[in-house]
Amino acid sequence: MIDQLKGSRILFAENNFDSLIDFLNDNSSSQIFVLTDENTRKHCLPLITHALKNNFTINNIEIESGEHNKKIETCIFVWNKLSEFGADKNSLLINLGGGVVTDIGGFVASTYLRGINFINIPTSLMGMVDASIGGKNGVDRDSIKNQIGLISFPLLVFIFPEFLKTLNDRNFKNGLAEIYKHGLIADKNLWNRLLLNKINRTNIKEILVSAIEIKSSIVSEDPFELGKRKILNFGHSIGHALESCLLNSEGQQLFHGEAIVAGMIMETWLSEKYCGLTPEESNEITNNLFTIFGKENFSQLDFDEFLGYLKHDKKNQHQQFNFSLLNAIGSCKWNIPVSKSDVKIVFDRYNAI
Amino acid sequence: MIDQLKGSRILFAENNFDSLIDFLNDNSSSQIFVLTDENTRKHCLPLITHALKNNFTINNIEIESGEHNKKIETCIFVWNKLSEFGADKNSLLINLGGGVVTDIGGFVASTYLRGINFINIPTSLMGMVDASIGGKNGVDRDSIKNQIGLISFPLLVFIFPEFLKTLNDRNFKNGLAEIYKHGLIADKNLWNRLLLNKINRTNIKEILVSAIEIKSSIVSEDPFELGKRKILNFGHSIGHALESCLLNSEGQQLFHGEAIVAGMIMETWLSEKYCGLTPEESNEITNNLFTIFGKENFSQLDFDEFLGYLKHDKKNQHQQFNFSLLNAIGSCKWNIPVSKSDVKIVFDRYNAI
Numbered sequence: 001m002i003d004q005l006k007g008s009r010i011l012f013a014e015n016n017f018d019s020l021i022d023f024l025n026d027n028s029s030s031q032i033f034v035l036t037d038e039n040t041r042k043h044c045l046p047l048i049t050h051a052l053k054n055n056f057t058i059n060n061i062e063i064e065s066g067e068h069n070k071k072i073e074t075c076i077f078v079w080n081k082l083s084e085f086g087a088d089k090n091s092l093l094i095n096l097g098g099g100v101v102t103d104i105g106g107f108v109a110s111t112y113l114r115g116i117n118f119i120n121i122p123t124s125l126m127g128m129v130d131a132s133i134g135g136k137n138g139v140d141r142d143s144i145k146n147q148i149g150l151i152s153f154p155l156l157v158f159i160f161p162e163f164l165k166t167l168n169d170r171n172f173k174n175g176l177a178e179i180y181k182h183g184l185i186a187d188k189n190l191w192n193r194l195l196l197n198k199i200n201r202t203n204i205k206e207i208l209v210s211a212i213e214i215k216s217s218i219v220s221e222d223p224f225e226l227g228k229r230k231i232l233n234f235g236h237s238i239g240h241a242l243e244s245c246l247l248n249s250e251g252q253q254l255f256h257g258e259a260i261v262a263g264m265i266m267e268t269w270l271s272e273k274y275c276g277l278t279p280e281e282s283n284e285i286t287n288n289l290f291t292i293f294g295k296e297n298f299s300q301l302d303f304d305e306f307l308g309y310l311k312h313d314k315k316n317q318h319q320q321f322n323f324s325l326l327n328a329i330g331s332c333k334w335n336i337p338v339s340k341s342d343v344k345i346v347f348d349r350y351n352a353i
Numbered sequence: 354m355i356d357q358l359k360g361s362r363i364l365f366a367e368n369n370f371d372s373l374i375d376f377l378n379d380n381s382s383s384q385i386f387v388l389t390d391e392n393t394r395k396h397c398l399p400l401i402t403h404a405l406k407n408n409f410t411i412n413n414i415e416i417e418s419g420e421h422n423k424k425i426e427t428c429i430f431v432w433n434k435l436s437e438f439g440a441d442k443n444s445l446l447i448n449l450g451g452g453v454v455t456d457i458g459g460f461v462a463s464t465y466l467r468g469i470n471f472i473n474i475p476t477s478l479m480g481m482v483d484a485s486i487g488g489k490n491g492v493d494r495d496s497i498k499n500q501i502g503l504i505s506f507p508l509l510v511f512i513f514p515e516f517l518k519t520l521n522d523r524n525f526k527n528g529l530a531e532i533y534k535h536g537l538i539a540d541k542n543l544w545n546r547l548l549l550n551k552i553n554r555t556n557i558k559e560i561l562v563s564a565i566e567i568k569s570s571i572v573s574e575d576p577f578e579l580g581k582r583k584i585l586n587f588g589h590s591i592g593h594a595l596e597s598c599l600l601n602s603e604g605q606q607l608f609h610g611e612a613i614v615a616g617m618i619m620e621t622w623l624s625e626k627y628c629g630l631t632p633e634e635s636n637e638i639t640n641n642l643f644t645i646f647g648k649e650n651f652s653q654l655d656f657d658e659f660l661g662y663l664k665h666d667k668k669n670q671h672q673q674f675n676f677s678l679l680n681a682i683g684s685c686k687w688n689i690p691v692s693k694s695d696v697k698i699v700f701d702r703y704n705a706i
Contacts, residue, residue: 030671072429079494079501089667111464113667114491114502114578138467141432148432149467150503225467314442314466318383
């Protein structure tokens with residue numbers, strides 16, 4: 001166990017499900033449901049079903065994968081399924097999947113019969129280091145990211161690193177992006193370790209523990225994001241707006257990690273102007289992010305549409321953009337007002353590269 | 354101020370809105386929205402707009418009145434409106450209406466941008482003594498009452514008894530039902546006061562204060578309904594199932610209070626068998642409830658359909674009916690398993706009268 005916050009425990013599995021079985025035995029439920037998408041139903045659910053089959057009966061509820069399914073209609077589908085199965089207040093929902101599954105499952109469980117217990121078992125790297133931890137859940141509305149949702153903590157987050165072996169390279173890099181962010185906002189040592197060794201599926205375990213500890217510790221200090229938790233949003237003001245634009249377009253969908261890498265690069269440039277980040281550190285950050293993650297092509301994006309989405313950023317106040325920006329590698333400030341024209345400058349600078 | 358629980362204050366107005374204005378000044382918001390239905394927009398909103406006009410700008414969002422509109426589609430409409438108005442995380446939603454408005458508004462506010470502040474200004478007696486207090490919110494799903502929702506406390510509950518003058522007799526009696534229930538479950542003295550004098554719009558103020566104090570005190574003892582709060586559900590297991598049946602039918606809609614009076618009568622009979630309520634007190638309760646509220650006609654209801662809805666009661670566990678029942682006037686127990694056949698007996702007994 002790494003941490004305990006607001007009723008939410010994090011358990012690291014040792015290549016088996018024994019600690020999960022113990023936990024389920026200690027927290028008896030009237031029925032157990034496992035929410036999956038078609039991928040985790042195929043690749044991950046059989047492992048769980050097999051491990052639990054002597055002790056528990058499991059009902060599977062399956063939703064379609066993909067960010068475009070993170071919408072209220074999918075929640076209605078899952079609420080209906082729970083009701084059809086006769087799920088009562090003492091039922092348990094296990095969310096087995098990446099960010100989309102844990103975001104939807106957390107919201108559905110927290111609102112079904114005014115809240116039933118749920119457990120997150122993230123299967124993606126993004127899920128393990130970010131989406132499944134910290135209690136944020138929700139769905140997009142009209143392409144606006146996470147506009148409807150809650151902060152509501154799972155009973156348990158169960159980390160089973162073996163699942164990482166099922167990920168392709170693009171999905172693995174997607175999660176790495178958040179780990180780099182954790183280093184940039186809170187732990188220069190982690191950032192340096194990430195630059196020293198190329199991280200892959202086999203050498204990631206220690207890095208994973210560090211990244212989860214950083215996120216857990218920030219969340220437990222400020223669970224409802226009244227202040228410091230906002231630093232976890234570094235790269236996300238611009239990143240979410242980019243995602244929204246592309247969710248709404250016909251072209252290639254951007255992964256969350258890809259969007260926030262671009263967001264981190266642009267917000268690093270803003271950090272120089274607004275937050276005292278030195279040009280040397282700014283270059284160190286942006287050069288490395290470009291080298292490791294590459295550059296996205298946003299030339300087809302309309303800046304005004306992008307700005308329209310940026311206006312919906314949850315950190316904004318009184319119709320003013322409020323960013324979380326770096327003052328140094330490993331240190332981040334929040335509630336920094338940023339002008340529209342400076343957002344335009346970094347947006348153009350990125351696209352001109 | 355009567356009570357303070359989990360961040361939720363209750364203010365009693367003295368025929369003006371001064372204390373509301375002070376509260377709004379102390380809790381500055383970026384924008385203020387008032388949720389109404391067509392009735393409260395017409396009869397109540399003008400008073401508020403007039404009182405606040407020198408200090409605040411208000412945007413009205415209107416939904417259609419009626420329990421059949423307490424559904425997720427109405428929430429989507431209100432989320433969309435908030436988004437169109439550019440509501441940010443620092444916005445405030447004032448729910449001005451009866452139980453439908455405060456239930457929907459509380460849920461929408463608690464889930465918009467993962468939660469914005471909200472204030473309840475109940476305009477019905479039912480709202481003042483029950484729906485607006487205690488943080489329960491939500492919507493019906495497929496005729497199942499409050500299946501989707503949360504427990505989430507308003508920043509303030511503002512009680513303005515003058516609004517009671519806008520209620521017709523049926524609506525007034527609807528709220529009275531919950532006041533009788535408050536007496537039955539927790540305060541024999543209140544029950545006796547209710548029997549001594551016929552309560553009307555002009556002599557209700559002291560009774561109102563007592564009823565609100567009872568509910569507040571039970572809620573603050575057990576805000577998330579892990580135990581004692583379940584006594585507030587006396588009459589509601591059967592009452593909600595009756596409401597659901599009738600919501601789903603073509604005929605006359607039943608008001609919540611009407612359904613729970615019938616529920617209280619049937620559950621009083623169950624209390625004799627399961628909870629040691631004496632036949633004398635049982636008769637005192639049922640005779641008075643029949644005299645004051647009359648008898649509903651459920652002859653068209655199908656018992657199996659009714660039972661289907663009863664299975665969705667939130668208090669049930671492991672597919673067993675769990676009721677809150679009286680052991681005496683003014684005292685209530687919870688988590689009492691009740692058999693299907695005994696539910697059938699009291700259902701038939703009611704209909705045979």
